[in-house]
Amino acid sequence: MSTTVVWFRTDLRTIDHEPLLKAVSSRQPVRAVYCHEQRFQLKNEFGFLKQRKFRESFIRESLDDLKSQLQEAGIPLDELFGDAADEMAKYAKLHHVTKLYYHDIEGTEERAVEKSVRHNLPTIEIESFIGDHLIHPDDLSFPLNELPKTFTPFRKEVEKQLLVHPAYPAIAHFTKPDTHSKNNWSHEPPSGFRGGTRVGLARLHDFTFGTRAIDSYKETRNGLIAWNDSTKLSPYLSLGCLSPRMIYWHVKRYEKEYSANQSTYWVVFELLWRDYFKLVQRQHKKKIFGSTGLNGRRISTRRDPVDFAKWAEGRTGAPLVDAAMRELKTTGFMSNRCRQNAASYLVHDLNLDWRLGAAWFESWLIDYDTASNYGNWMYVAGVGNDPRAGRKFNVTKQGLDYDRQGDYARLWIPELADKAGDEIYSGLVYY
Ligand SMILES: Cc1cc2nc3c(=O)[nH]c(=O)nc-3n(C[C@H](O)[C@H](O)[C@H](O)COP(=O)(O)OP(=O)(O)OC[C@H]3O[C@@H](n4cnc5c(N)ncnc54)[C@H](O)[C@@H]3O)c2cc1C
Structure with a gap:
C-alpha cells in the first residue's frame, strides 16, 4: 500500500x-x-x-x-x-x-x-x-534581496504590521506541558537542558505563567548565572521542539491575561533577531562562512594553535572569557552576554580567524543554529552587513559591569575561589 x-x-x-x-x-x-x-x-x-x-x-x-x-x-x-x-x-x-x-x-x-x-x-x-521563521518569508513586504542591511530598519519595517500566522494545530492531544517532570526549571542549571516538546512547553509555561520571570526579562536578560535571567528556549528552537510562532502566541496570551510591558515585548524583539539572521542566511547562503563575510572586509585569518587553545580551554587570563569558555565545555551553554565577550576576545584581542571561534561554538553549543551562530559571529567580527568595523568589548569592564561580585568567575574557575570580584577583574590576578 x-x-x-x-x-x-x-x-x-x-x-x-x-x-x-x-x-x-x-x-x-x-x-x-x-x-x-x-x-x-x-x-x-x-x-x-x-x-x-x-x-x-x-x-x-x-x-x-x-x-x-x-x-x-x-x-x-x-x-x-x-x-x-x-x-x-x-x-x-x-x-x-x-x-x-x-x-x-x-x-x-x-x-x-x-x-x-x-x-x-x-x-x-x-x-x-518553511517552518522555522516567526514571520513567513513570503509575508515580508520586501523581496529577500532588499533585506535591510541592519537589524533596526528590518525590525521597524516588519513591526509596522507584524504578521505572525497562528501555529498549526497539533495532530494529537498530547500537548499538556510536562509540568510534573522532575525538572524544577527555576533552579535547574543549564546542564539540565532536557530535550522534547513537552519539556520545552513546560519551560515556556514556567518562564511566563509559572514564575512570571518574563515580566522582568529586559532587566535580567544579561545575567550570567540565574536560570530565569533569560528564557533558555534556544535549544528547543534550534531543534524545533518549539516553533517561534508557538512562543509568540504563548507570549501574546500571557500579555492578554496579565499585562504587556517592555520585557514581554523584548522576548519577541529577540525572536525577530533570530528571524533576521535566518533571512540573512537565506539571502547570502554560503557567504556567511567566508572570512570576509558579507561586506568583503579583510580581517585576520591567523590560526595560531596555542592562542586558540588558551581561548577554547578557558586559559586566557581574562576571567570573564575563561569562565564562559569553561561553562561552554561543561554544559554546552553560555549566556548571550558571555558569547559576545568570548567572541570579541577571540577576534579583537587574540586577533584570530573568527571562523575558528564560530566552528568551536558550532561544535559545543547545545542550541547551535547556523544562522544565529554565524550571523552573530560576523556581527562581532565586523564582516556582516553592518558598516561598523566590529564590536570590541572591554572584557574587564564587562566583568565588572555584569559580574561585580565575581560569582560567575568563581563558579567556573576554581583557582579564583578565594578572590573577591574587584580583585578578579582588576587585571592583576593570575591563575
Ligand atoms: C557569538 C554568538 C554566537 C551565538 N550562537 C547562537 C547559536 O548557535 N544558536 C542560538 O540559538 N543563538 C546563538 N546566539 C544568540 C544568543 O546568544 C542565544 O540565542 C541566547 O543566548 C540563548 O539563550 P536564551 O534562549 O535564554 O535567550 P533569550 O535571551 O531568552 O532570547 C529568546 C530567544 O531569542 C533568540 N535570540 C536571542 N538573542 C539572539 C541573538 N543575538 N541572535 C539570534 N537570536 C537570538 C533565541 O532564539 C533565544 O532563544 C549567539 C550569540 C553570539 C553573540
Missing part, C-alpha cells in the same frame, strides 16, 4: 508542523522518519567534531518525545543511520512511499542533502515547507 512520509530534521515537534498536517490529510498511511546523518559524526574543516554529547543527548530525548507524540496519532517514527539520500531511497522502496513532505533547512550542507534525497527519489511527490 502507498505510504506518505514526513521527514523530520530540526523540527522535532508535532504542533505547528505543516508537512505533518499535509501528510495526515493525504488519505494514505503516514510514517515519519528521522535520519542520524553520518556527517554529524565527522570533524569540520578546523578539526572539531561537528556535534558533541550535549546536543546528541538533547536530540535523543527530543526524538523519544516526538516518537510518543506521533504514536498517539498512530504514526510510527523510524530512525535511519548513515547517508540520508541512500537510506531514504531504501526506506522509500521498503514502504512503497509515494509522497514525502518536510521542512526545508537553509544551509549549504542541508540543501545538498535535500538535493540528493530528491535526486534519489525521482518518482515520488516531494514538497517542502
Whole structure:
C-alpha cells in the first residue's frame, strides 16, 4: 500500500508542523522518519567534531518525545543511520512511499542533502515547507534581496504590521506541558537542558505563567548565572521542539491575561533577531562562512594553535572569557552576554580567524543554529552587513559591569575561589 512520509530534521515537534498536517490529510498511511546523518559524526574543516554529547543527548530525548507524540496519532517514527539520500531511497522502496513532505533547512550542507534525497527519489511527490521563521518569508513586504542591511530598519519595517500566522494545530492531544517532570526549571542549571516538546512547553509555561520571570526579562536578560535571567528556549528552537510562532502566541496570551510591558515585548524583539539572521542566511547562503563575510572586509585569518587553545580551554587570563569558555565545555551553554565577550576576545584581542571561534561554538553549543551562530559571529567580527568595523568589548569592564561580585568567575574557575570580584577583574590576578 502507498505510504506518505514526513521527514523530520530540526523540527522535532508535532504542533505547528505543516508537512505533518499535509501528510495526515493525504488519505494514505503516514510514517515519519528521522535520519542520524553520518556527517554529524565527522570533524569540520578546523578539526572539531561537528556535534558533541550535549546536543546528541538533547536530540535523543527530543526524538523519544516526538516518537510518543506521533504514536498517539498512530504514526510510527523510524530512525535511519548513515547517508540520508541512500537510506531514504531504501526506506522509500521498503514502504512503497509515494509522497514525502518536510521542512526545508537553509544551509549549504542541508540543501545538498535535500538535493540528493530528491535526486534519489525521482518518482515520488516531494514538497517542502518553511517552518522555522516567526514571520513567513513570503509575508515580508520586501523581496529577500532588499533585506535591510541592519537589524533596526528590518525590525521597524516588519513591526509596522507584524504578521505572525497562528501555529498549526497539533495532530494529537498530547500537548499538556510536562509540568510534573522532575525538572524544577527555576533552579535547574543549564546542564539540565532536557530535550522534547513537552519539556520545552513546560519551560515556556514556567518562564511566563509559572514564575512570571518574563515580566522582568529586559532587566535580567544579561545575567550570567540565574536560570530565569533569560528564557533558555534556544535549544528547543534550534531543534524545533518549539516553533517561534508557538512562543509568540504563548507570549501574546500571557500579555492578554496579565499585562504587556517592555520585557514581554523584548522576548519577541529577540525572536525577530533570530528571524533576521535566518533571512540573512537565506539571502547570502554560503557567504556567511567566508572570512570576509558579507561586506568583503579583510580581517585576520591567523590560526595560531596555542592562542586558540588558551581561548577554547578557558586559559586566557581574562576571567570573564575563561569562565564562559569553561561553562561552554561543561554544559554546552553560555549566556548571550558571555558569547559576545568570548567572541570579541577571540577576534579583537587574540586577533584570530573568527571562523575558528564560530566552528568551536558550532561544535559545543547545545542550541547551535547556523544562522544565529554565524550571523552573530560576523556581527562581532565586523564582516556582516553592518558598516561598523566590529564590536570590541572591554572584557574587564564587562566583568565588572555584569559580574561585580565575581560569582560567575568563581563558579567556573576554581583557582579564583578565594578572590573577591574587584580583585578578579582588576587585571592583576593570575591563575
Ligand atoms: C557569538 C554568538 C554566537 C551565538 N550562537 C547562537 C547559536 O548557535 N544558536 C542560538 O540559538 N543563538 C546563538 N546566539 C544568540 C544568543 O546568544 C542565544 O540565542 C541566547 O543566548 C540563548 O539563550 P536564551 O534562549 O535564554 O535567550 P533569550 O535571551 O531568552 O532570547 C529568546 C530567544 O531569542 C533568540 N535570540 C536571542 N538573542 C539572539 C541573538 N543575538 N541572535 C539570534 N537570536 C537570538 C533565541 O532564539 C533565544 O532563544 C549567539 C550569540 C553570539 C553573540
